[in-house]
Amino acid sequence: MAESSNGPIGYRRRPMPAIQLSGFMVQPIARRIRDWNQSGKISEEDLDRSLSADARALVDHSLALADWAPIDDVEALVGLAAEQIGVETGLVEWAEEIVGDWQAEESIEDLIRAGRALVDSPGFVLSQVSRLVLRDADWFYEGGRSSFSVRLHGMADVSPALKALIGALFARLAVVPCDRDFDVRFDGIDDGDLIIFGESLAGDGTVEAESRLHQAALIA
Numbered sequence: 001m002a003e004s005s006n007g008p009i010g011y012r013r014r015p016m017p018a019i020q021l022s023g024f025m026v027q028p029i030a031r032r033i034r035d036w037n038q039s040g041k042i043s044e045e046d047l048d049r050s051l052s053a054d055a056r057a058l059v060d061h062s063l064a065l066a067d068w069a070p071i072d073d074v075e076a077l078v079g080l081a082a083e084q085i086g087v088e089t090g091l092v093e094w095a096e097e098i099v100g101d102w103q104a105e106e107s108i109e110d111l112i113r114a115g116r117a118l119v120d121s122p123g124f125v126l127s128q129v130s131r132l133v134l135r136d137a138d139w140f141y142e143g144g145r146s147s148f149s150v151r152l153h154g155m156a157d158v159s160p161a162l163k164a165l166i167g168a169l170f171a172r173l174a175v176v177p178c179d180r181d182f183d184v185r186f187d188g189i190d191d192g193d194l195i196i197f198g199e200s201l202a203g204d205g206t207v208e209a210e211s212r213l214h215q216a217a218l219i220a
Helices: 025-038 046-052 052-059 071-085 088-102 106-116 121-133 160-174 213-219
Strands: 019-024 066-069 137-142 147-150 182-185 192-200
Touching: 019 025, 019 071, 019 121, 025 046, 025 052, 025 066, 025 088, 025 121, 025 160, 046 052, 046 071, 046 147, 052 071, 066 071, 066 182, 071 088, 071 160, 088 160, 106 121, 121 137, 121 160, 121 192, 137 213, 160 182
Parallel strands: none
Antiparallel strands: 019 066, 137 147, 147 192, 182 192
């Protein structure tokens, strides 16, 4: 986390290492590109032109969910996918399909189950899934039952396309365990930080403190 010995003045963040992305992000992208290749939508020449040898290996052999890939290789895959379905709009629409597949995975299923027991389930799910998907992306949570935001630092060098896909995935997953109407969005695809934020649509106007259960989960 960032540190400051002198308070807000002179605040300085330690340099962030390049983030990596897990098989949760890589698998669905690689699978779709592989399908496009097999159906003739993407040629072998397109793959060789767009992908490095390491990125091509992710398409040919995929990646285990618990393993990690360098961001440059994932960026290449996302860029190739965006050429087929559109940059931000197409990737955002694709996120719903990916999240549907995620829910069949045991770790995501456990996370959703745990979230249902919390009054601030969207924020909890977001802060925890970031650990499963992103390595070396520093995140900061604030909020409670009625609203929340999760700010992901270390994203300055991430392309708008990849930010849009990550933001859409996280926003869609956040509402899965929620038994209340929640409006969840994301912002910052052209800025340094990616922010996923939400607000209850219940309309009761109450603002509650951050859930103690969530605080305990973050400390753990």
